Amino acid sequence: MVSTVDGVTTSGRIVEAEAYLGENDSAAHSARGPTPRTAIQWGHAGYGYVYLIYGIYSCFNIVTEVEGRAGCVLIRALEPLTGLNLMQLRRSRSEADVDLCNGPGKLTQALGINTSHCGTDLTKPPIFLTDAHPVEDHRIKKSSRIGVRTATNLLYRFFIRDSHYVSPVKVSGHQ
DNA sequence: AAGGGGATTGCCT
């Protein structure tokens, strides 16, 4: 994914994501029907759903389903590709290490994404997606989602098994 | 009209 916010390009390869469905998924924001905040999820696929969490961090999602059905994918971690210096600046970090984009709140900070980007078309700037850096299917693993307390039986978290840029897992054990 | 709480992070001990 690519950002041209502030006129400078920052980009990264998506290495971790989680699916949230509108139906039969109690952990999704869309589980109880549309609200002003979540309405975009019932729209056309390919638009951004961005929400503020804990008053501080923005979480970036891609709307994925056909119009009239809710669903989105939360981007949880990126492998930084371009604009490392600006990412460092935005993240207030002295080094360009794995901590730039290895979390949903971190990557939005690094790419300059905020709630003003909710509802934007992700096929064109300032925030857009490309298939320039694909990943082979056999490198992708799945698990239950991070930070959700319900629907833990759903294996809706997908990540690159051998990537150093996946977000740190709190509980010991399964990646 | 009011209050609880969250798909998180970073700093503290």
Next chain:
DNA sequence: GGCAATCCCCTTA
């Protein structure tokens, strides 16, 4: 490992 930071949405009255 514990917990504060800091919005604003959504539920309840």
